[in-house]
Amino acid sequence: MSPPDTTEAPADPWVAEFLTHLATDRGASDYTHRNYSDALAEFRHWHEAHRQSQPEWASLQRDDFRGFLRHLSQRALSRATIHLTFSALRTFYKFLIRRGHVTTSPIKNLTMPKAERRLPKFVTVAQAKELLETPLREFERECQTSERPIAKSDFLRDAAILETIYSCGLRISEVCGLRVEDLNQADRILQVRGKGRKERQIPIGAPALRAILAYWKSLPHALGADAPVFLADADGAEPIRPPHVQQRLKRYLLAAGLDASLTPHKLRHSFATHLLDNGADLRSVQELLGHKNLVTTQVYTHVTTERLKQAYAAAHPRA
Secondary structure (H helix, E strand, O other), X not given: OOXXXXXXXXXXXXXXXXXXXXXXXXXXXXXXXXXXXXXHHHHHHXXXXXXXXXXXXXXXXXXXXXXXXXXXXXXXXXXXXXXXXXXXHHHHHHHXXXXXXXXXXXXXXXXOOOOOOOOOOOOOHHHHHHHHHHHHHHHHHHHHHOOOOOOHHHHHHHHHHHHHHHHHOOOHHHHHOOEHHHEEOOOOEEEEEOHHHOEEEEEOOXXXXXXXXXXXXXXXXXXXXOOEOOEOOOOOOOEOOHHHHHHHHHHHHHHOOOOOOOOHHHHHHHHHHHHHHOOOOHHHHHHHHOOOOHHHXXXXXXXXXXXXXXXXXXXXXXX
């Protein structure tokens, strides 16, 4: 049986109020908004199918959510997916409590399956260098093989995007949301708006800054202070969108002979891993990544520790 369609607009006024709050007050990303909307719709569909009614959030009990948890487990979903679904439900109930709609959360202290510990994937320094050089190599290749003129600005943009993600450890939504005024060229600092509209300042490397300036120079018009740093089209004014970045990245990964399933987020992982490998302290990496909790950043220490163990086992005569 296929999962229910969770894309329709919410019929529940409290859910609608919550989703509006996410978009306006919290400044949640499109990704977060969609995931939370899907999670709440998934629960509503389950409740209608198994309880024969729409959920009345104020009267639900812990057993209702235990039943929903069993349902998700029986669908053989990953534990990470189940945790994400219940994270949305917990956030929703916190919102309802703050708004005075309910007094307690029935999900509080609900026992969840233990999450898998998955180490983040990353590219090596050599692979990162190869990938960052690929857009302009692809431009040269296209010029040699195509009978029509090739716009260099798109390739310069792509090179600048990859350089910026790797140089600053940005999320894809953050790099697509950058404005010209966010870049302080003199001090080489980026002002970044992250999750929940939290702002942070990040140093930007000289190669990334040069790549951005080269891209801007290739455009047919100058960019105003409030213009996007990276345009979807050289002649337009709209920012490039995450799906477009992902599509272009896949092309360059294939051209560079790398795993085409790697995402822009893996460049963010690489940024953190390479910093720690070269002696950066965990607190600094936490601030650069914009992580709320140090625990979230500590996963990268497992990556470096695993590599140290492998190097030790391979090199030490009595390992």
